[in-house]
Amino acid sequence: MFVPAEAAILHADLDSFYASVEQRDAPRLRRRPVIVGAGVVLAASYEAKAFGIRTAMGGREARRLCPQAIVVSPRMSAYSEASKAVFAVFEDTAPTVEALSIDEAFLDVRGLRHISGSPRQIAVRLRARVREELGLPITVGVARTKFLAKVASAVAKPDGLLVVPPERELAFLHALPIERLWGVGGVTAGKLRRRGISTVREVAELPEATLISMLGRAAGRHLHALARGYDPRPVEVRRRRRSIGAQRALGRRRRPPDELTTALIGLVDRVTRRLRKARRLCRTVVLRLRFDDFTRATRSHTLAEATAHTHTILATATGLLEQSGPLIERRGITLIGVALANLDDEAGVQLALSFDRTRELDATLDLVRERFGGGAITRGVLVGQDSGLTVPMLPDK
DNA sequence: TCTGGGGTCCTAGGACCC
DNA sequence: TCTGGGGTCCTAGGACCC
Numbered sequence: 304m305f306v307p308a309e310a311a312i313l314h315a316d317l318d319s320f321y322a323s324v325e326q327r328d329a330p331r332l333r334r335r336p337v338i339v340g341a342g343v344v345l346a347a348s349y350e351a352k353a354f355g356i357r358t359a360m361g362g363r364e365a366r367r368l369c370p371q372a373i374v375v376s377p378r379m380s381a382y383s384e385a386s387k388a389v390f391a392v393f394e395d396t397a398p399t400v401e402a403l404s405i406d407e408a409f410l411d412v413r414g415l416r417h418i419s420g421s422p423r424q425i426a427v428r429l430r431a432r433v434r435e436e437l438g439l440p441i442t443v444g445v446a447r448t449k450f451l452a453k454v455a456s457a458v459a460k461p462d463g464l465l466v467v468p469p470e471r472e473l474a475f476l477h478a479l480p481i482e483r484l485w486g487v488g489g490v491t492a493g494k495l496r497r498r499g500i501s502t503v504r505e506v507a508e509l510p511e512a513t514l515i516s517m518l519g520r521a522a523g524r525h526l527h528a529l530a531r532g533y534d535p536r537p538v539e540v541r542r543r544r545r546s547i548g549a550q551r552a553l554g555r556r557r558r559p560p561d562e563l564t565t566a567l568i569g570l571v572d573r574v575t576r577r578l579r580k581a582r583r584l585c586r587t588v589v590l591r592l593r594f595d596d597f598t599r600a601t602r603s604h605t606l607a608e609a610t611a612h613t614h615t616i617l618a619t620a621t622g623l624l625e626q627s628g629p630l631i632e633r634r635g636i637t638l639i640g641v642a643l644a645n646l647d648d649e650a651g652v653q654l655a656l657s658f659d660r661t662r663e664l665d666a667t668l669d670l671v672r673e674r675f676g677g678g679a680i681t682r683g684v685l686v687g688q689d690s691g692l693t694v695p696m697l698p699d700k
Numbered sequence: 701t702c703t704g705g706g707g708t709c710c711t712a713g714g715a716c717c718c
Numbered sequence: 719t720c721t722g723g724g725g726t727c728c729t730a731g732g733a734c735c736c
């Protein structure tokens with residue numbers, strides 16, 4: 304069981320990432336309210352946030368709140384570059400780095416005391432390096448668990464550092480409003496508040512069964528554990544992605560069917576390119592739709608064989624779109640998207656293992672390695688020199 | 701010009717298999 | 719005639735995150 308005793312997990316989170324990159328690269332934007340993205344706010348500088356501007360807010364509303372704000376178009380490649388540079392510093396700081404998104408990560412710094420100093424000293428140096436070498440503000444939360452580190456960085460923002468020592472965890476956590484919990488969004492917060500629960504302390508006082516009956520099994524258990532400061536999830540290098548998607552907002556204007564088909568072709572083209580670039584195959588094609596009233600629907604189809612072939616995927620997606628014709632007719636359409644799921648390795652070979660049930664798992668895997676010339680096994684996928692081997696359903700030893 | 705674009709995980713029912 | 723339990727896969731929807 305993973306139960307670290309010391310506060311040695313860092314959650315590092317760049318502040319207003321896109322907006323900070325823009326301010327770094329263009330002096331005229333510094334100390335000014337900056338909004339990235341015109342239709343919808345993708346990021347707002349802290350000067351802009353002071354006017355009440357928030358991420359995902361409509362552009363019109365944002366300009367109403369702050370007419371003097373400078374609106375810039377997103378430069379995704381610049382953010383991607385900046386992210387790579389920041390992650391290089393993360394990797395240089397800790398042996399285990401778990402990326403959460405383009406601008407945040409967990410770092411496990413246990414066992415580094417002799418080499419790098421205390422977790423706090425490591426965090427201080429990390430912040431200084433990102434500021435000095437890359438010109439970007441970053442906030443770091445330090446705690447015994449991932450969840451607490453994440454909450455700590457959220458509380459410390461912007462440009463801050465907060466260490467939560469183990470003996471202060473519950474006092475820190477219990478005083479917070481439920482909305483601060485990672486995993487509690489609008490719907491869950493609403494359910495809790497309607498029952499008169501507004502702080503983490505009140506959640507912690509609830510029996511697990513009550514939370515499960517309110518929120519469902521997984522969410523109830525999860526929240527019950529977190530509110531008591533229990534979070535056994537280790538920092539681990541991220542698994543491979545499980546889906547690849549692309550989508551396009553269409554606005555409220557009525558679109559003729561051939562325009563939808565054109566949009567679909569563009570999306571499938573984009574998404575299959577990314578699929579092939581990642582050297583993956585997909586077996587499931589998902590069509591995503593959003594309607595005039597903002598409700599959503601998905602339609603999916605699973606193929607018999609994995610593919611990265613544009614025409615196969617396009618034909619499948621087109622079929623799903625045709626099937627959705629009546630739905631679109633009735634409810635109008637404001638967004639169309641395609642996602643590819645059930646991803647396989649391009650070179651993955653499905654290997655049906657039949658083996659002696661008395662053999663230990665490790666011995667079985669050794670046998671597979673021996674047979675196929677070595678390689679590393681990751682998540683059930685054995686990647687060899689030239690080919691990958693999927694090892695399905697290994698039984699308990 | 702109300703509401704972008706990219707993801708993850710969970711739930712629940714039905715088909716199908718042993 | 720009535721009665722099982724356990725498991726996987728697929729589809730659809732929903733909540734949440736950045």
